[in-house]
Amino acid sequence: MIYLLLFWTFLKIGAVSFGGGYAMIPLIQEQMLYLGWMSSEEFANILAVSEMTPGPIATNTATYVGAKAAGILGSVSATMGVTFPSFFIVIIIARFLTQFKENKIVDSILKTIRPVTIGLICSAVIFLAQTSLFQIEITFSTLIEGVLGGFSGILHAIRLDKAGIFIFFVIFVATARFKLHPVFAILSSGLLGFLFYIIFGAL
Structure with missing residues (x-):
């Protein structure tokens, strides 16, 4: 069922994305192209609209993608999927904030995640450059x-x-x-x- 697929797809993206909405862009793009829900050009257009409208770009993108794939219920499914992981993780972190803040293991993990975030954001920049500044896909x-x-x-x-x-x-x-x-x-x-x-x- 398309609604469950949208929810599950964006739930996975939301669960493994660190560094904010822009770090999610290459993950969302890869899934959209793989599942055939839209072309690279359509995805780039959705990103432009998502950036212009109020709210986090990842949430806006999920909403637009869901609407494009399966209408209003699709947008609700995608939005719920992408926001659930961070919602529950933040609740847990808020509960144990002091312990996490002083935990050297957690601090070490976060330090290794930061370079990955930079790589994901750079990947998003390259994708947007290819769809906006060049007339063909650069391979x-x-x-x-x-x-x-x-x-x-x-x-x-x-x-x-x-x-x-x-x-x-x-x-x-x-x-x-x-x-x-x-x-x-x-x-x-x-x-x-x-x-x-x-x-x-x-x-």
Whole structure:
């Protein structure tokens, strides 16, 4: 049954994800593609909407994915699945906070988890870059083909999305320099994309 599958899938993701919502993104993406619930492009679009709406990105993503896969009940199942593990774990930690805080074994475990979290977040960044800044999926064979062809070969192999690159740099500078709020950043990038479409046609 699709609702149980959604609940179980996101329960597993929520139970093994450390480091916040962004660390969950590659795990959610892998499951969505494996189960055939959506394409990489659809998942990237859902991430953009999830970032713009209120609430944690992992919860929002689970809600949208569930709705896409099985409607309202699907969104409820996915949301409950992804939030249950952290809900119960936090209750346990709150109960034994002092003991956990002074436990060297727990402290050692948490220190080894942090690098994994960085790797997961970097994986999410790479996925978003592939779906936003390049016109094709970048694979190892694609990179080899480009390297063998020199600089021009690399540019031809990776097929940069010029509009995506431009919007990325504009929003990056606006966010880094002027502290542009993520909601306004996404709305601004959408407006820029619309203007590109009006002026140059389909991107």
